[in-house]
Amino acid sequence: MINQEKIWTVSGFLDHLNDFLSEEKAIILGEVNGLKKHPTGLYFTLKDKDGEGILQCYLSPWKFKMMGMDLEDGFLIRAEGVPAIYKPRGSFSFVVEKAEIVGEGSLKKAYDILKDKLEKEGLFGRKRDLGRFISRVGVITSKSGAVIDDFRKNLKKLGIKIYLYDSRVEGAEAVPNIVSGLDYFNDKIPGKIDVIVLIRGGGSLEDLQAFNNEILSRKIFASKIPVLCGIGHDRDVPIASLTCDQSVSTPSMAAQTINASWDDLFFGLPLLSRRLSSGFEALISGISNKVDGFLAPLMNIIRSEIESLNEKTEHFSKVLSASDPMKNLKLGYSVVFDSKNRVVKDVKFLKKGDKIKTKLHKGSIQSEISGILGE
Amino acid sequence: MTEKKSKSDIASDLNDLQKIVEWFESREDVDVEEGLKKVKEGSLIVKRLRARIKDVENDFEILKKDLKN
Numbered sequence: 001m002i003n004q005e006k007i008w009t010v011s012g013f014l015d016h017l018n019d020f021l022s023e024e025k026a027i028i029l030g031e032v033n034g035l036k037k038h039p040t041g042l043y044f045t046l047k048d049k050d051g052e053g054i055l056q057c058y059l060s061p062w063k064f065k066m067m068g069m070d071l072e073d074g075f076l077i078r079a080e081g082v083p084a085i086y087k088p089r090g091s092f093s094f095v096v097e098k099a100e101i102v103g104e105g106s107l108k109k110a111y112d113i114l115k116d117k118l119e120k121e122g123l124f125g126r127k128r129d130l131g132r133f134i135s136r137v138g139v140i141t142s143k144s145g146a147v148i149d150d151f152r153k154n155l156k157k158l159g160i161k162i163y164l165y166d167s168r169v170e171g172a173e174a175v176p177n178i179v180s181g182l183d184y185f186n187d188k189i190p191g192k193i194d195v196i197v198l199i200r201g202g203g204s205l206e207d208l209q210a211f212n213n214e215i216l217s218r219k220i221f222a223s224k225i226p227v228l229c230g231i232g233h234d235r236d237v238p239i240a241s242l243t244c245d246q247s248v249s250t251p252s253m254a255a256q257t258i259n260a261s262w263d264d265l266f267f268g269l270p271l272l273s274r275r276l277s278s279g280f281e282a283l284i285s286g287i288s289n290k291v292d293g294f295l296a297p298l299m300n301i302i303r304s305e306i307e308s309l310n311e312k313t314e315h316f317s318k319v320l321s322a323s324d325p326m327k328n329l330k331l332g333y334s335v336v337f338d339s340k341n342r343v344v345k346d347v348k349f350l351k352k353g354d355k356i357k358t359k360l361h362k363g364s365i366q367s368e369i370s371g372i373l374g375e
Numbered sequence: 376m377t378e379k380k381s382k383s384d385i386a387s388d389l390n391d392l393q394k395i396v397e398w399f400e401s402r403e404d405v406d407v408e409e410g411l412k413k414v415k416e417g418s419l420i421v422k423r424l425r426a427r428i429k430d431v432e433n434d435f436e437i438l439k440k441d442l443k444n
Contacts, residue, residue, distance in 0.1 A: 133382035143437055152435060159431035165438050184438070194382065262428070265385060269424050272392050276417045279399025283410040 014087050021083045028094065029102065030055065032075045042071065046079060046094070056093040057081075067099050068175055068213030069110045070117075076103040080172075098172055100209065107205040111212050111236055118217055118239065128226045128245040130195050134261040138185035138193040138225070140165045140178055147201050147251045151230070154255035158262060163189065169200040174210035182219050182227075195258065196225050198240065199251040202232025211238035220244050230254030329361040347372055385427060392420045 008016065030046030033054070042059040057079065064071075071077070081096040101110050118124065135158075141147050143166040152162070165184055167177035178198065185193050198220075200211065210216065211231055220227050220243045227244040230251045241247035248254050329335070336344040337357045344350060354369045395417040399410070 131382070133385045135382050152433070155433055157430045157432055158428070160433045162433055162435045163438055164436065264389060265424060265428055268389060269392075269421065269428070272389070272396050273421045275396040276392070276399065276414065276421065279396060279402075280410065280414045283399065283402070283407070283414075287407055 011087060014085050014090070018084050018087075021085070025080070025082050026094075027078060027080045028055065029076070029078050032071055032077055033073055035071060035073050044071070044073075046077070056091065057096055058086075058093050059096040059099060063097060063099070066175075066215065067101075068114075068215040068217075069101055069209075070113045071099075071101075072109065072113070075101055075106040075110065077106070078102050100172065102206060104205055107209065107212075108236070111205065111239070114212060114214055114217075115239055115242070118214070118243065123217060123221050124242045126221070126245075130226050130228060130246055130257070130261060132261050132264055134160070134194045134258045136161045136163075136191065136194045137258065138163050138165065138181075138189065138196045139199065140167050140181035140185075140196065141199045141251070142167060142169050145201070147199055151197070151199055151251040151255045154252040154259075156259045156262065158259075160258070163193070168210075170203070170207055170210060175213050175216050178210065178216055179219050182223055186224050193225050196223060196227045197230065197254050197258075198227060198244070199230040199254055200232065201251070202234070204234065205236060208233060208238050211240040212236075213239070216240055217243040228254055228257060230257075326361075329359070332361070334361075335359045347374065385424065388420050388424055392417055392424070395420075 028046060031049060033045045033047055035042065035044040039061070041061055042057075042064050044057050044059075045054045046057055047054045059071075078100045079094065079096045080098040081094050083092065084095050085092050101107050137160060139148065139151065139162055141151075141164070143164055147169075148164060155162070163185070165181035167181050168174045169178070182196065185196050200208070205212070208231065211229075217239050220229075220240055226246070229238070229241040229244040229247040230249070230253055231238045231241050231247070232250055233241070237247070246257060248257055335358070337359070338344050338349065339355050341357075344356065350356070350369055350372060352369050352371055356367055356369060358365050358367065395413050398413055402410075
């Protein structure tokens with residue numbers, strides 16, 4: 001029943017209606033038509049594919065930027081917002097708070113537009129080296145699910161410090177979460193991170209929408225720390241993967257990429273160790289050769305001394321041989337010894353009755369002196 | 376507890392080892408004293424680096440929401 005006493009002004013009535021409408025938050029799925037991009041915002045209508053109704057919509061420039069993807073006529077979108085009446089014109093419209101492109105066709109087109117735009121700007125051309133011996137890793141992904149487990153399982157046990165920034169990787173919260181993670185690892189975490197790893201399992205273009213987002217791509221490009229993406233995908237490489245410094249197609253391959261940063265140590269160390277041994281062996285062998293060089297002249301001197309000694313020995317041997325008393329015994333001489341076995345050279349040392357021994361060439365005889373004959 | 380070497384320490388150790396190996400490989404004159412000193416130094420580096428690639432559990436930390444903001 002109408003209140004007869006309440007008379008509204010036009011503005012007051014519109015404010016009253018807007019208060020009422022602001023409670024009617026809604027999510028609407030519709031196709032974009034009549035899109036006009038203006039500095040004050042985007043103006044378009046949403047309509048059903050098969051139906052007569054149309055809904056005037058407004059999207060602020062800031063909210064549009066947050067979408068991270070361009071819009072075109074014909075795109076199917078999921079718009080979340082509130083209805084309102086625009087007072088200066090008295091026109092009814094739907095004020096879009098969040099918009100997401102849905103449907104493979106629209107997403108593919110939006111993907112191509114964004115890819116083309118960022119490629120022209122050179123965002124896909126800068127590839128930094130991830131560095132060697134990666135020891136501190138900042139991971140951005142969901143803490144629940146198999147992805148983080150796959151990543152950890154495939155990472156070699158090298159005492160690597162892994163920080164996980166728990167983030168949504170799908171849906172409206174995904175982009176703000178991932179962007180916050182990049183900010184955190186770049187500016188807020190104590191100590192420097194070697195690499196930021198952004199990982200997610202595979203999915204359709206719709207599932208991976210967060211990774212085909214302009215805001216996220218620009219954030220990755222602006223990261224001071226190299227970014228490694230391991231995002232599963234079917235046909236189209238996610239734009240985040242195109243922008244980052246190195247990309248692989250699975251979380252486990254991201255772990256293997258980090259492992260590979262240690263290859264110089266795993267494969268280089270045994271090689272250097274062998275070369276060090278060989279170098280040292282060569283040094284020892286050089287010393288040995290050198291010693292041989294010093295010894296050779298010394299050995300010659302010793303050899304010559306020995307030869308000289310041999311010659312002298314032979315000479316003495318000849319001299320001794322010539323004066324051998326046995327030689328004279330052979331000629332018929334004999335040698336006489338007294339009882340004390342002394343050689344007798346003079347008869348004055350003997351007397352009658354002494355026993356003497358006479359040595360002949362062959363044998364000896366014992367005899368007793370019967371008389372001294374004199375000289 | 377084995378002290379973990381930072382990535383720059385590892386790179387520096389590898390670089391030093393490379394230099395020692397090259398010293399041996401470029402020598403024509405044998406300097407025994409210097410050679411022994413170098414091989415000892417090289418062996419210590421090899422030992423340090425081998426210890427670094429032995430199995431050491433990774434350290435995993437989930438950042439708390441209040442730390443993140």
